Amino acid sequence: MTGLLLGEMYPPSLAQQLRxxxxxxxxxxxxxxxxxxxxxxxxxxxxxxxxxxxxxxNVADFLRLAHQGAGHAGLILVTRRRFPRTRSGLHRLGKALTDFLSTETPPGRDQILWLPDS
Structure with a gap:
């Protein structure tokens, strides 16, 4: 089973919420x-x-790396507009990730997807 690594723009408390x-x-x-x-x-x-x-x-940089052939265990792309880094935005992001993970498997090796709204 693939785990998640939240990018540097997200606080450890969001990872704790998911755990x-x-x-x-x-x-x-x-x-x-x-x-x-x-x-x-x-x-x-x-x-x-x-x-x-x-x-x-950080869509531009991670997509660039993926397109340059950097292997990865999957990417879930998020937009700041849909999930701003505010208290309510981070809460919505946590809910969207939880809802997604409750029904879907994270993208696998070298797969990329955009996180849908919950």
Whole structure:
């Protein structure tokens, strides 16, 4: 089963919210993950090695890496317009991810999808 790695724009509390809902999720900013301030390439490589699908709103950079052939364990793309990094926006994002993971499998190796609204 693929877990999630939340990009650096998301707080560890969002990963905790997902874990509380029974999902395997960590955040780049979780101290034990050790990815804070790492490059996008490093984040994508770590996620691939650890079988984690990256959830990110950094669409341009991660799509560029994927199109350049960087292997990954899946990408879930999010737009800041649909899920702003406000308290309510992060809550909606957590709900959308939880709803998605309750009915769907995260994208697999080298697959990319946009997170639908819940």
């Amino acid at each position: 509380d809902a029974g999902h395997d999720a960590v955040a780049v900013l979780d101290i034990e993950v050790g990815l804070a301030s790492k490059t996008d390439e490093d984040v994508l490589a770590w996620a691939a090695r650890n079988n984690r699908c990256v959830v990110t709103e």
